[in-house]
Amino acid sequence: MAVSSRTYNLSGPPYMAIKEYDENERRSSSEESFRESGFEQQYSTVHRPATLWRSITHSLLLACAMFVAAYLGTRSAVVLSKPKSLGQENLISQPGEITTLSKGTRIPFLEDVPSRPSNFTAHEVLGLPATIESNKAWDALIGPSKGYIEIAHPERYGLPPGVKHPSDPNKGIYGLAMTHELHCLIRIRTAFYDLVEGRLTPEDFHSPPRREVTKLLALDYGAFHLNHCFDYLQDGIRCAAHLDVQYPVMHSGAGILTGERMCKDWNFVVGILENHSFDASNMTL
Numbered sequence: 362m363a364v365s366s367r368t369y370n371l372s373g374p375p376y377m378a379i380k381e382y383d384e385n386e387r388r389s390s391s392e393e394s395f396r397e398s399g400f401e402q403q404y405s406t407v408h409r410p411a412t413l414w415r416s417i418t419h420s421l422l423l424a425c426a427m428f429v430a431a432y433l434g435t436r437s438a439v440v441l442s443k444p445k446s447l448g449q450e451n452l453i454s455q456p457g458e459i460t461t462l463s464k465g466t467r468i469p470f471l472e473d474v475p476s477r478p479s480n481f482t483a484h485e486v487l488g489l490p491a492t493i494e495s496n497k498a499w500d501a502l503i504g505p506s507k508g509y510i511e512i513a514h515p516e517r518y519g520l521p522p523g524v525k526h527p528s529d530p531n532k533g534i535y536g537l538a539m540t541h542e543l544h545c546l547i548r549i550r551t552a553f554y555d556l557v558e559g560r561l562t563p564e565d566f567h568s569p570p571r572r573e574v575t576k577l578l579a580l581d582y583g584a585f586h587l588n589h590c591f592d593y594l595q596d597g598i599r600c601a602a603h604l605d606v607q608y609p610v611m612h613s614g615a616g617i618l619t620g621e622r623m624c625k626d627w628n629f630v631v632g633i634l635e636n637h638s639f640d641a642s643n644m645t646l
Contacts (some may be wrong), residue, residue, distance in 0.1 A: 401459065410457050442533065468512060468518055468635070470633060470637060471633065473644040474625050474626065474629055474630065474633075475625075475626045475629055476623045476624060476625055476626065477623070477626055478621050478622070478623055478624075479621070479622055479623075479624040480619060480620065480621055480622070481619045481620075483621075484498075486498040486552050487499060490554060491550070491551070491554035491555075491558070496551075499547050499550065502543050502547075503540045503544060503547075503634075504574055504631075504634055504635075504638065505640070506538070506634065506638035506639055506640055507544065507641045508536055508537050508539070508540020508541065508543070508544065508634065508641075509524075509534055509535070509536055509540075509638065509639040509641040510534075510535055510536075510537065510633075510634065510637040510638060510639060511526065511529075511532045511533070511534060511535075511637055511638070511639045512532065512533050512535055512637070513529075513531055513532050514532075515532075515535070520533065520535070523535040526639075534639050534641070537634075538597060538600075539630070540568060540599045540634075541593065541596055542593065544589075545589075545590030545591075545593050545594055546594065548586060548587060548590055549587055549590055549591070551596075552566065552587055553621060565583075566583060566584055567583070567584050568583060585623040603622065604620065605620060605622040606620055606625065607622050
């Protein structure tokens, strides 16, 4: 006898609970009578062949599904185990296939960049005020290509269209976050020293960014651009979120935070920029 586990509303009429209990009691009695009769046994005997065929069909479908899953898993492991080289242009194992990545964008020659420990060391030129020598050193960080690179068949990596390549329709022109950040830092540094040394006035600095003048605003060092650069740099710092522990070291009577950090191998990064660079000397970044 099965008793309903339903919770009744005790605030309602009492006879409603009694009525529902009585209906459940009668239903349970009918089911027991049905099982006690020979009809249920006879019914299952008549339909046993159909049940047997359904079991066989389900077993075959399950076996096929397991075989397909095992095959796909083995093939994925083989593809992922293939080594990637620096100059690899094609992530696709079969010609004509297109891979679209749902999270982020991964390009073969930008992957597996080695890292090494490094402590901050004051650079003898980059740490100088604005001079011809120090300005050249800062500009050299992104090179004459301004950090632009060429990517062949960008659609294979799920990339949206880049800047149209002037001579190769199969290539697109793209920038890198690192060189964009360096570009912004160079712009901020230049504007700072131009303001401090009187080459740029506050009025010109706050003028519309596309104002036609013969001063440095011809290169667009206006407030609009630099406000974007400040925002872009803070976003990049938080995105990388380097959590290397820093500690103070006294230098010339002042405490300077320093400490070992894990850094991308800069020579390796420069090699990537050189091997895949696009001459953007005539482009405005």
